[in-house]
Amino acid sequence: MKRLSWFNVTSLTLGFAFLYIPMIILIVYSFNAGKLVTVWSGFSTKWYGTLFQNEAFMNAAWVTIKVAVISSTFATILGTMAAYVLVRGGRFMGRTLFSGMIYAPLVMPEVITGLSLLLLFIGLGLDRGVITIVLAHTTFSMCYVSVVVSSRLVSFDRSLEEAALDLGSSPWEAFRLVTLPIIAPAVISGWLLAFTLSLDDLVIASFTSGPSATTLPIKIFSAVRLGVSPEINALSTIMIAIVTVGVISASLVSKRNSLRAQKDAQAAERTAE
Amino acid sequence: MHNVSQTVFAPWDDPDKEPLIQFQNVTKKFGEFVAIDDLTLDIYAQEFFALLGPSGCGKTTMMRMLAGFENPTSGTMKLAGQDIADVPPNKRAVNMMFQSYALFPHLSIWENIAFGLKRDKQSKDQIAARVDEMLKLTRLEKFAQRKPHQISGGQRQRVALARSLAKAPKLLLLDEPLGALDKKLRQDTQFELMDIQETTGTTFVIVTHDQEEAMTVASRVAVMDEGRIIQVSTPAAIYEYPNSVYVADFIGEVNIIDATAKPAGKDEYHLDWAAGEAPILAASERPFSEGQKAHLAIRPEKITITTDKPKDASNAMQGKVLDIAYLGNLSTYHVQLPGGQIIKAQTANTRRIARRDITWEDPVWISWSATAGVLLDQ
Amino acid sequence: MRRFTLIAVPYAWLLVLFLVPFLIVFKISLSDAAVAIPPYTPNLKDGLGALLAELDFENFAFIASDDLYWKAYLSSLRIALISTFCTLLVGYPIAYGMAKAPEEWRPTLMMLVILPFWTSFLIRVYAWMGILSTEGLLNQLLIGMGVISEPLKILNTNTAVYIGIVYTYLPFMILPIYAALERLDESLNEAAEDLGCSRTQAFWLVTIPLSKNGIIAGCFLVFIPALGEFVIPSLLGGSGTLMIGKVLWEEFFNNRDWPVASAVAVILLLILIIPIVLFQRNQQKQAEAEQ
Numbered sequence: 001m002k003r004l005s006w007f008n009v010t011s012l013t014l015g016f017a018f019l020y021i022p023m024i025i026l027i028v029y030s031f032n033a034g035k036l037v038t039v040w041s042g043f044s045t046k047w048y049g050t051l052f053q054n055e056a057f058m059n060a061a062w063v064t065i066k067v068a069v070i071s072s073t074f075a076t077i078l079g080t081m082a083a084y085v086l087v088r089g090g091r092f093m094g095r096t097l098f099s100g101m102i103y104a105p106l107v108m109p110e111v112i113t114g115l116s117l118l119l120l121f122i123g124l125g126l127d128r129g130v131i132t133i134v135l136a137h138t139t140f141s142m143c144y145v146s147v148v149v150s151s152r153l154v155s156f157d158r159s160l161e162e163a164a165l166d167l168g169s170s171p172w173e174a175f176r177l178v179t180l181p182i183i184a185p186a187v188i189s190g191w192l193l194a195f196t197l198s199l200d201d202l203v204i205a206s207f208t209s210g211p212s213a214t215t216l217p218i219k220i221f222s223a224v225r226l227g228v229s230p231e232i233n234a235l236s237t238i239m240i241a242i243v244t245v246g247v248i249s250a251s252l253v254s255k256r257n258s259l260r261a262q263k264d265a266q267a268a269e270r271t272a273e
Numbered sequence: 274m275h276n277v278s279q280t281v282f283a284p285w286d287d288p289d290k291e292p293l294i295q296f297q298n299v300t301k302k303f304g305e306f307v308a309i310d311d312l313t314l315d316i317y318a319q320e321f322f323a324l325l326g327p328s329g330c331g332k333t334t335m336m337r338m339l340a341g342f343e344n345p346t347s348g349t350m351k352l353a354g355q356d357i358a359d360v361p362p363n364k365r366a367v368n369m370m371f372q373s374y375a376l377f378p379h380l381s382i383w384e385n386i387a388f389g390l391k392r393d394k395q396s397k398d399q400i401a402a403r404v405d406e407m408l409k410l411t412r413l414e415k416f417a418q419r420k421p422h423q424i425s426g427g428q429r430q431r432v433a434l435a436r437s438l439a440k441a442p443k444l445l446l447l448d449e450p451l452g453a454l455d456k457k458l459r460q461d462t463q464f465e466l467m468d469i470q471e472t473t474g475t476t477f478v479i480v481t482h483d484q485e486e487a488m489t490v491a492s493r494v495a496v497m498d499e500g501r502i503i504q505v506s507t508p509a510a511i512y513e514y515p516n517s518v519y520v521a522d523f524i525g526e527v528n529i530i531d532a533t534a535k536p537a538g539k540d541e542y543h544l545d546w547a548a549g550e551a552p553i554l555a556a557s558e559r560p561f562s563e564g565q566k567a568h569l570a571i572r573p574e575k576i577t578i579t580t581d582k583p584k585d586a587s588n589a590m591q592g593k594v595l596d597i598a599y600l601g602n603l604s605t606y607h608v609q610l611p612g613g614q615i616i617k618a619q620t621a622n623t624r625r626i627a628r629r630d631i632t633w634e635d636p637v638w639i640s641w642s643a644t645a646g647v648l649l650d651q
Numbered sequence: 652m653r654r655f656t657l658i659a660v661p662y663a664w665l666l667v668l669f670l671v672p673f674l675i676v677f678k679i680s681l682s683d684a685a686v687a688i689p690p691y692t693p694n695l696k697d698g699l700g701a702l703l704a705e706l707d708f709e710n711f712a713f714i715a716s717d718d719l720y721w722k723a724y725l726s727s728l729r730i731a732l733i734s735t736f737c738t739l740l741v742g743y744p745i746a747y748g749m750a751k752a753p754e755e756w757r758p759t760l761m762m763l764v765i766l767p768f769w770t771s772f773l774i775r776v777y778a779w780m781g782i783l784s785t786e787g788l789l790n791q792l793l794i795g796m797g798v799i800s801e802p803l804k805i806l807n808t809n810t811a812v813y814i815g816i817v818y819t820y821l822p823f824m825i826l827p828i829y830a831a832l833e834r835l836d837e838s839l840n841e842a843a844e845d846l847g848c849s850r851t852q853a854f855w856l857v858t859i860p861l862s863k864n865g866i867i868a869g870c871f872l873v874f875i876p877a878l879g880e881f882v883i884p885s886l887l888g889g890s891g892t893l894m895i896g897k898v899l900w901e902e903f904f905n906n907r908d909w910p911v912a913s914a915v916a917v918i919l920l921l922i923l924i925i926p927i928v929l930f931q932r933n934q935q936k937q938a939e940a941e942q
Binding site: 008015089172202228 | 748758762770773778
Binding site for chain 1: 340341342361362363364367368369371372373375377378379388389392393420422423424425436437440
C-alpha cells in the first residue's frame, strides 16, 4: 500500500477538523460553569441539571420521541410496501405518478411540504397536534424508507421467492418467511432513518403542530433564536452522544458480520470434498 | 438400435402409454417476442428429459411454464392428464431446482430442506424423517445445521437437489443444475444425478446448454432453437441420425458438405459437391430427387486418414494436412482438399507413443464408407 | 386482490397526503386573502362555479411587481450557487483523500463523514452560532493571534450562511464524489503518466473527467435543498439575508397572507423543477452507463 501524500493527509485532517471541531466546542461548553457560552469559567455539569428540571423541554422531548416512534413505524410499513410495488409491482395504472410521488418529497423544500400539509389539515378540519405531525412525518419518511428498501430489493435474487412458491408457500408466506428476513437489515435501517428524520425535523413540524404539541426541535429553535444558551449545549451533547453510540455500534455490528462471513467462506472452502 | 440387456425403457415408442406432460400447440409471447412457437411435446413418467439449446432458444421459458411462473399465451399444458394452466406454482406437484440454487441464506441446510414439507402441514416427526432421508440420499448429514454460505458449491448444489426432491414431486425441473460447478465436479455429479433419478423414480426435466451433459444424463434430448423443437430423440439417435444441419452442428463436431443429389440405386445417391471432383457416394433412407440440394453431415471420427490410397473405400480423396489438434485421447487433423475445402478427421490415440507418420503439410488420403454420413435436406 | 391492496394503500396515502395538499397550495395561490378563517376566498363552500370564476393570478402579479420577492428569489439562487461551489471546493479534496486512503481506513472514514448526517441539523447549525458571534471563539482566536484588532462581524451576514450551508451539506457532496473516485482504476492515472502527463495534468485530464458524475450528483444534492433552506438563513443570516424559504415562512406565520405564501411556494417549485429534472437525467445516464 502506498503511503498517503502530504496533500491528502492535509485535506483529510483539515476536512475532518472542520466537520468535528464545532461539535467538540459545543460539547466542551456544555460543561462550562458560566452562563456565557463563549467564555470558559470552569467545569460544571449544572446545565444538565437545569435541563432535566426544565419541564417544557422534557415534555417536548417526550412528544418528539412518541411522534418519531409512531411515524417511523408507519413509514417503514408503508415505505416497504411502496418499495415492493416499485420493484415487483409490474405495470399498473398510474405507475409513473406513483414513483413520482415517492421521489418528489425527497427533493421538495421542507417549507413547501409543511405549508401544503398544513393547508390540507385545515381544509379537513383536523386539529393540529401529535396526530397531524405523525401524519406529516410518516408521509415524507415513507419515501426515504422506500428508497432504502427498494435499493435492497433490486439486488434481491428473485429466484429465492420463486423457490418458496415452488415449494408450496403462498405469496404472503413467501414474503414473510423468505423475503422479509433477508431484507430485514434494509428495513431496519429504513426505520432508523425515518426515526432520525422525525427527531430532527423542525420546519414541517412547525407547520403541522398546534399549541397542544410542541416538539423538541421547535423548542430548541425558539430558544436558539434568542441566542446561545448552555442548556441547549447540554441538550445537544446528549443527542450527539446517543447518535454517536448508535452509529458506532451499528458499524461495529456490520464489521463483525462481514468478518464472520469471511471466516465462514474460508471454512466452507476447507470442508469442500 | 438399443442394445441394452434389460427391457428397454422407451415409453415414447408405446402408443398406449399416457404421457405425464403434454404440451399441445403451446405458444408464449413476451410482448412482440415469441419465446415458444406452437410447440407440441410429450414427456413420459420416469424419463430423464433434457431440453438443449443455445441461450434464448426458449428452454428456460418452457421450464418456467411447467413450474407455473409463466403462463402460455395459447395452447394447453397437461400434467398427468390435467390442464395446469390455472394452477399457481405453490399448488403444483412440480418442484424446481434453480440455476442459482436459490437456497434461503437465513435458514440452515436442515430448515431449507424442511421448508417445502412444512408448507404441507406435515407432522414434526414426518418432516424430520423425510429431511433425514434426503440428507442421507445426498450425503449431507454432517452439514445439517450449517447455513448455505458455510458449505462449498458442490454441497450447495446437493442441498438444492435435496430440497426440491423432499416433497416427492411428480416432476422435478432442473435449470442448468451443474452450471456453477467446475468441470471435474460436474462430471461426478452427472452420475450422481442419474443415480438419484433412478432410485427415486422421479421424472426429471433438465435444461442445459451443455450438449455433453445432455447426452450423458438424458433418456431423451430435445434440441431447441428460436422457440421451436428441432428434434426429440435418444442421445444416440440425435448424434448418429440428426434430422437437420442445425442439430448435427449443435451436437458434437461435424463436417458438412453441400452438394446436389443424383439417385444411384436403392437408397443410394451420388453427390456432386465440387466441380471436377468425383461424386461422393452416400446411403440415405431419406429420399432425394435428381438435382435436389443435399447436405452430407459426417462426423470426423467416421473419416479415416491414411498416407497411402486406401483400397475399396467408397469415398476417398487426397489432401494435405493443415493443422493437427492433439487432445490427448484423440487427434483431429484438418485436411485441406485441392478445392480449398477443409475436412476434419479424427483418430483415437490408442498407443502411448504415437506413430508420428502424419505431420503438417503431408499429403494424405481421407476416406469413408457410403453409410458413414447422414444426408440432410435442411 | 392482495396485489391491489399492496398498491392501493401506499398509493392512496401519497395521493391524500402529498398530491392533494399540493393541489390545495396551487388553488390557494390563485385565491384572495381575506380576514376570515381560513383566511382566503373563495372557498369550496361558495360552490364550484363561483370558486373557479374567482380564481386569478393576482398573487403572482403582486409577487412580480414587488421587488422584495424578485430579490429574494435571485438572492436564494445566488446563495445556493455560491455555497454549492464552496462545498465542492471543500468536499472534493476530502473525498479524494478518502479514496486514496488505505483500504482498511475507508470504512472508518466513511463512518466519520456519515456520523454528522445522523446528528441533528439544528444542533449543527447552532454550533456555529457560538463560534461566529462577535464575542465568539473565532474572533477570540483571531484577536489572540494578532491577525485582527477589531472583532469581525460574521454572524448574521451572508458569509455565515455560506459557512452553515457548506458545513451541513458537506456529507452530500463528499459521498457521491467518493463513490466515483473509489471506483477509479489507479492504473488509468499511471497510464496517463506513462504517456507523458505530469501528475497534475493526469489529475485534470483523467481523474476529474471520470469523477464528473459524482461531482454533478453532489452539486445537485447540495444546491436543491440549499435553495429552499430556512433554518440556516434564519439562525445564521442577518436581516439582510434574503432567502425564499425564510420569506415564505414569514409571509405565512407573520403576515398570515396564505395566498401570497402559496404563490411564493408555487414559484419556488417551478424554479426547482429545472435542477431536479437535470439531476434525474444525470442519475439515469449514470445508471445506464453502469449496465
